Amino acid sequence: IEEIICNDSNCPPVLESKLCPADSFLTTSKATYDDEQIPSSDLDHRNSNDVVPNKETAIEKSNLFLLPEQTSYCVCNASVCEVPMCSPGDVLHLVDNATGLPGACCSIFVCEKSEVCRSVICPPYEETRCPGDSVRLPSKWTENHCCELQQDCVCSDEDQCEPVFCPPGFQVQVTSRATGRPGSCCDRFRCVN
Numbered sequence: 001i002e003e004i005i006c007n008d009s010n011c012p013p014v015l016e017s018k019l020c021p022a023d024s025f026l027t028t029s030k031a032t033y034d035d036e037q038i039p040s041s042d043l044d045h046r047n048s049n050d051v052v053p054n055k056e057t058a059i060e061k062s063n064l065f066l067l068p069e070q071t072s073y074c075v076c077n078a079s080v081c082e083v084p085m086c087s088p089g090d091v092l093h094l095v096d097n098a099t100g101l102p103g104a105c106c107s108i109f110v111c112e113k114s115e116v117c118r119s120v121i122c123p124p125y126e127e128t129r130c131p132g133d134s135v136r137l138p139s140k141w142t143e144n145h146c147c148e149l150q151q152d153c154v155c156s157d158e159d160q161c162e163p164v165f166c167p168p169g170f171q172v173q174v175t176s177r178a179t180g181r182p183g184s185c186c187d188r189f190r191c192v193n
Helices: 013-019 040-044 055-061
Strands: 024-030 070-076 090-096 108-113 134-136 153-155 171-176 188-192
Touching: none
Parallel strands: none
Antiparallel strands: 024 070, 090 108, 134 153, 171 188
8 A cells, every 4th residue: 555645735635535444534633742852952052142942943943853743644433333233043243353543443243143043944034015904013033032933914903994985875885894804904885876
């Protein structure tokens, strides 16, 4: 990988986003200096007419300190790290531990079948639609939590059946009685004169 050094003035925004791995972001900080970092030669070799230098003046005059004013570097972004939610019967396994360094900021986890479930063969789970007058009950899990079992469709509440109104001079006639099973949850009517 080619090393690219830049600061705010020469790092185009498009380039900035490509400098760091997906699990980190580019940040910039100003360089800070301690008194110990200022060469004593800058403080000692002055005559009485010189103004006492402050840190910035000493650093500017120093030929030994050629540090950039700003430094750009990648920092881990913990908000992108995800731990998967495993289904019942699965166990969370750590595949790769995070180092805290960009490119390896997040630990990697996978969901795998538990020892109990590895030898279990589950029935196929096919999500089929219920007729318009019914709803599917929530899925259930087997006692060992290895298989998700699809439940049947059931009729919605009787209140879901629309009332039938006929125009004046017509009467309501039942064409088929409800069986209470999906697809036949409500009586069917027609208006006759």
